Amino acid sequence: MQVIRRVMAIAAAKLLICLSRLFGYHGTDFPGRVARKIDPDILKKLGANVQEEIFIITGTNGKTTTTNMIARILEEKGYSFVHNRAGANMVTGITTAFIKESNLLGNRPYEYALLETDEANVPLLLKELTPRVVLITNFFRDQLDRYGELDRIISLIKDAVRNTDIELVLNADDPLVVHFQNDTGLHCWYYGFDDTDYDLFQGEESREGRFCAFCGEELQYERFHYAQLGKFNCPRCGSRNPRRNFTGHDLRMTPQIHFFVNNIEIHSPYLGFYNAYNILAAVAVAKLVGIQDEIVQRAIASYQPRAGRMEQFLIGDKKAIQILVKNPTGLNQTLAALNTDPASKSLFFALNDNAADGRDVSWIWDAQIENIAHPSAAIKGITCSGLRSGDAALRFKYAGFNEGIITVESDLEAGIKACLDMEAEVYYFLCTYTTLFASRKILSRLARKTTRPRPKYNLAQPAAGGE
Amino acid sequence: MATFCIAHLYPDLMNLYGDRGNLICLQKRLQWYGHDCLVQPVNLSSEVDYSTFDMIFMGGGSDREQGLVYRDLLRRADQLWKQLDAGLPALFICGAYQLLGTHYESADGKQLKGLGFFNLCTRSEKERLIGNIVLACRINQQIITVVGFENHGGRTYLEDKSLEPFGMVLAGFGNNGEDGQEGVRYKNLIGTYLHGPLLPKNPAVADYFIHMMAARKGIEITGTLNDRLEDFAHQQIKRRILGS
Ligand SMILES: [Zn+2]
Numbered sequence: 006m007q008v009i010r011r012v013m014a015i016a017a018a019k020l021l022i023c024l025s026r027l028f029g030y031h032g033t034d035f036p037g038r039v040a041r042k043i044d045p046d047i048l049k050k051l052g053a054n055v056q057e058e059i060f061i062i063t064g065t066n067g068k069t070t071t072t073n074m075i076a077r078i079l080e081e082k083g084y085s086f087v088h089n090r091a092g093a094n095m096v097t098g099i100t101t102a103f104i105k106e107s108n109l110l111g112n113r114p115y116e117y118a119l120l121e122t123d124e125a126n127v128p129l130l131l132k133e134l135t136p137r138v139v140l141i142t143n144f145f146r147d148q149l150d151r152y153g154e155l156d157r158i159i160s161l162i163k164d165a166v167r168n169t170d171i172e173l174v175l176n177a178d179d180p181l182v183v184h185f186q187n188d189t190g191l192h193c194w195y196y197g198f199d200d201t202d203y204d205l206f207q208g209e210e211s212r213e214g215r216f217c218a219f220c221g222e223e224l225q226y227e228r229f230h231y232a233q234l235g236k237f238n239c240p241r242c243g244s245r246n247p248r249r250n251f252t253g254h255d256l257r258m259t260p261q262i263h264f265f266v267n268n269i270e271i272h273s274p275y276l277g278f279y280n281a282y283n284i285l286a287a288v289a290v291a292k293l294v295g296i297q298d299e300i301v302q303r304a305i306a307s308y309q310p311r312a313g314r315m316e317q318f319l320i321g322d323k324k325a326i327q328i329l330v331k332n333p334t335g336l337n338q339t340l341a342a343l344n345t346d347p348a349s350k351s352l353f354f355a356l357n358d359n360a361a362d363g364r365d366v367s368w369i370w371d372a373q374i375e376n377i378a379h380p381s382a383a384i385k386g387i388t389c390s391g392l393r394s395g396d397a398a399l400r401f402k403y404a405g406f407n408e409g410i411i412t413v414e415s416d417l418e419a420g421i422k423a424c425l426d427m428e429a430e431v432y433y434f435l436c437t438y439t440t441l442f443a444s445r446k447i448l449s450r451l452a453r454k455t456t457r458p459r460p461k462y463n464l465a466q467p468a469a470g471g472e
Numbered sequence: 473m474a475t476f477c478i479a480h481l482y483p484d485l486m487n488l489y490g491d492r493g494n495l496i497c498l499q500k501r502l503q504w505y506g507h508d509c510l511v512q513p514v515n516l517s518s519e520v521d522y523s524t525f526d527m528i529f530m531g532g533g534s535d536r537e538q539g540l541v542y543r544d545l546l547r548r549a550d551q552l553w554k555q556l557d558a559g560l561p562a563l564f565i566c567g568a569y570q571l572l573g574t575h576y577e578s579a580d581g582k583q584l585k586g587l588g589f590f591n592l593c594t595r596s597e598k599e600r601l602i603g604n605i606v607l608a609c610r611i612n613q614q615i616i617t618v619v620g621f622e623n624h625g626g627r628t629y630l631e632d633k634s635l636e637p638f639g640m641v642l643a644g645f646g647n648n649g650e651d652g653q654e655g656v657r658y659k660n661l662i663g664t665y666l667h668g669p670l671l672p673k674n675p676a677v678a679d680y681f682i683h684m685m686a687a688r689k690g691i692e693i694t695g696t697l698n699d700r701l702e703d704f705a706h707q708q709i710k711r712r713i714l715g716s
Contacts, residue, residue: 364603365621367667370490392712395705399672402701403496413704 011111014044018104033093037100048096051103051111052118052134055087059118059134060290063127063162064142064176066334067283070275071142072121074287074308079117081304082296086117094122096129117294124158128165138293139166140174142286143234144181145334155181163188174289176282177249178234184218186247196251196289203256203278203345204228204235219244231278231341232334251289256281260346269298272306276315277342313441315342318448321455323425325432325448329441331362333371339435340377349383351427354401355391355417355440362437366393374404386427388412390420391440421447474691475508479520481530481568482541483513489623491531491565493669497678498527505682505693516544522555526685532566532667535578535596542571542584549587556589561660561684565670569655569663570594570626579625590656590663591632596625604713605644605666607654611680617642618674619709620666628665630656638664643713660684673709675702 018036025035040047052059062072076088089102099120107113122130127139141162144155159181166173167189175182177197186193206228215224215233222241229235238245256264262273262281266288273284284305291301310316313329330336343350358366377384378401387410389397394415402408414420417440424432436444480495495511502509514520522528533541545552556562570576573592576584586593600623607618618639627648630637637647638655646654646665655664662677664670671678675697686693 365489365623365667367490367493367621367669370493370496370669393705393708395701395708396673398701399705400493403493403500403672405500408698408701411701413701415708 008110010044011047011050012109014040014047015104015107015109015111017043018101019109022101022105033090033101034095034097035101036104037097037102040104041097041100047111048100048103048133051100051107054107054112054114055116055118056114057084057116058138058294059120059136061127061130061134061136061139062119062121062142063124063139065124065145066338067142067279067286068121070280070283070314071140071286072119073311074284074305075290076119077308078287078291078296078301078304079119079294081300081307084116086119087115088119089121094120095126096133099130124162127162131165131169135169136171138172138174138290140286140290141176141182141185142282143176143179145232166191172293174286174293175247176234176286177246178230178236180215180218180224180233180237183244183247187219193247194250194289194293195247196285197246197249197253198230198234198256198281198285199252199254200228200236201230201256201278203258204230217242217244231282232337234282251285251292253281253285258345260342267292269301271302274306274309276345277338278345279338279341280315313436313445316445318452320425320432320448320451323432324430325425325434325452327434327436327441327445327448329438330435331438333368336369336372336374336435337376340373343377343384343433344382346431347381347383348430349385349428351386351388351424351429351432352384353388353390353420353424353432353434354397355420355434355436355444356389356393356397357391357437357439358393359439361439366396369397369400374400378405384410385429386410386412386424388414388420388424388427390414390417391437394420417443418447421451425451473507474686474689475510476502476526476685476689477510477512477524478527478529479514479522479525480511481514481528482516482533482537482544483531484515485537485541486531486533486568488532488534488566489621489667490669491667494531494563494565494671495529497669497671498529498681501675501678501682501697504697505695507691516540520548522548522552522560525555526561526689527681528552528556528560528562528564530564530568532568534567535584538567538571538576539584542586545571545587549589553587553589556659556661559659559684559688561681561688562662563670563681564661564663565667566624566665569665570628572656572663573628574631576626590630590635590658592628592630592635592656594626594628597627598625600625601627601645601649601665603644604709605646605654606642606710606713607639607644607646607666608642609639609677611676612683614676616676617706617710618666618670618677619706619713620664620668620670620673622646622665623667624665638662673702673705675699675706 018040021036062068079086087106089099173193177195217239220242224237227236254265260276316327318325328339387401394413398411398413412423414423499509572589573586574588576594579596602623605622609618636657637653638657641652
């Protein structure tokens with residue numbers, strides 16, 4: 006009976022996955038939900054087919070990029086693994102991911118499972134799966150978390166991992182995670198950055214996690230790497246950053262990321278300090294699995310950004326970069342990356358207020374747009390688009406930009422074209438969730454249209470501007 | 473050129489939903505009018521003399537933070553009221569607005585005392601009132617629309633019927649979703665549930681505060697600002713909500 010139920014659950018879900026593909030949906034949650042109705046133990050059963058290890062990756066920011074990078078490394082090594090893609094990080098989506106990689110009998114072995122999930126889902130997932138490692142990238146409080154929601158989730162995760170054999174991989178630079186070791190008694194691996202040339206000595210205007218997790222005293226920071234991530238100590242109880250097992254050092258951003266992890270040299274086409282953290286976390290996990298340095302280096306160097314994660318388009322001879330922004334923290338990260346790029350820029354910001362974006366657009370006032378409103382950021386033009394293009398334009402105006410360089414084009418296509426019409430060396434497209442895919446479609450189309458077949462013989466010709 | 477000084481009450485505790493954008497707005501507009509503007513943070517247990525400020529601003533916070541702030545404010549409540557009653561311009565948003573009343577009853581039935589400046593009270597319910605909101609307000613003898621975003625569990629009632637609301641609700645919930653009133657208005661004080669933040673998209677309200685501050689200093693604000701983007705943003709959301 007058990008076997009029949011399992012096979013039925015898998016068959017039904019596989020059929021639904023096929024059907025949803027046929028109709029152009031990215032069948033993610035629904036097939037898993039149906040399978041779980043038929044066989045509530047399906048995830049437990051399929052989870053037992055993982056021969057090596059299950060990894061769970063969670064945290065407020067960076068979990069998708071980190072998980073994708075680890076996936077790229079496992080792929081490079083040639084391992085087979087289950088991986089739930091972004092957007093399918095609930096228990097149902099994870100069930101779908103397992104079924105996709107399974108055979109009908111539900112007994113095909115996988116070497117690894119790489120599961121990205123929201124913080125609040127970790128306790129649910131641990132009821133059905135037994136991971137070796139839980140990686141927590143960071144905890145950021147954004148405006149929606151000010152009612153103590155984050156503190157509640159942190160203690161739920163702690164309760165769920167206590168009395169297990171799980172090993173935690175934690176960010177040594179985040180004061181909101183360092184007390185996990187003390188509170189859970191689990192073995193913890195720490196990653197973090199040595200001093201870098203990009204550190205600040207004064208924090209941004211925000212109060213995220215600035216208080217000691219042990220005694221509540223306000224922490225003293227020697228330096229900030231990024232937001233509340235940095236080198237800190239507590240003047241009252243003396244707690245400080247834990248000792249690192251994986252140290253990022255000699256960071257350079259040109260703006261592409263170059264640095265070392267325990268003397269392993271890493272290059273990545275990604276930009277921004279927060280992505281350096283994502284890479285560092287991915288390398289830490291790869292080294293825990295025992296993957297060779299060369300494979301890690303090759304995988305990270307070849308890992309290209311995906312939709313909304315600094316994906317690049319070449320439109321004629323213009324370099325366009327698209328970035329998803331969805332909260333003040335993410336927007337601040339993006340602005341920090343823009344600041345490390347010395348090229349002259351034309352900026353596009355599409356702001357929608359659909360449910361998936363958040364109905365309340367006031368979060369743009371919690372981001373430090375002021376940080377890019379100075380001449381060395383080299384911003385030549387700003388085009389605001391989307392349903393709330395007006396709110397976006399006001400935010401830039403009041404951040405200190407001259408109104409003369411701000412254009413409002415609520416229509417996405419018109420906005421994208423207006424942005425590309427500006428004179429600049431690089432074009433940044435910042436999009437909230439529901440403007441992301443529509444904008445991407447337009448950018449892809451423009452990129453295709455302007456890419457002429459390459460001449461077979463390349464005669465030496467002067468670069469652009471010779472007309 | 474004059475220098476204006478605005479007190480930002482409890483910036484670490486009371487700053488939800490981009491409310492500090494109101495201060496950015498006042499500061500910039502004063503600069504564009506040719507003046508200087510300092511924003512002075514006032515934190516828990518810092519000693520202040522409210523008579524030294526041109527305006528008071530306080531944003532919203534969670535229940536816990538509101539309790540801390542209440543106890544601190546109470547120490548100087550008389551002094552603060554004296555200034556407000558004398559016409560000190562002031563903007564109190566959401567949680568700060570609720571504190572001005574006699575009491576606040578949280579969703580789990582706990583009673584928190586308010587400063588009691590006005591005979592209004594707030595009862596909190598589980599279901600929050602969330603969404604875009606449009607008001608009709610009287611500013612400088614003119615009826616204008618004011619747009620914003622509200623997100624509050626509290627239902628506020630102006631018990632004293634002679635109290636003037638900040639505006640009447642054209643779309644949205646307002647004080648309690650029942651009587652069509654939004655906020656409170658007294659002399660140059662506005663208490664309101666509107667986040668968004670309020671002032672950038674409602675430049676007439678921002679300029680109302682600026683003119684009141686200037687008048688109390690005996691200064692005249694001259695010239696007008698180019699509000700093309702402000703008006704566009706205002707109309708964009710107003711059209712979406714009212715559908716015209
Ligand atoms: Zn401490």
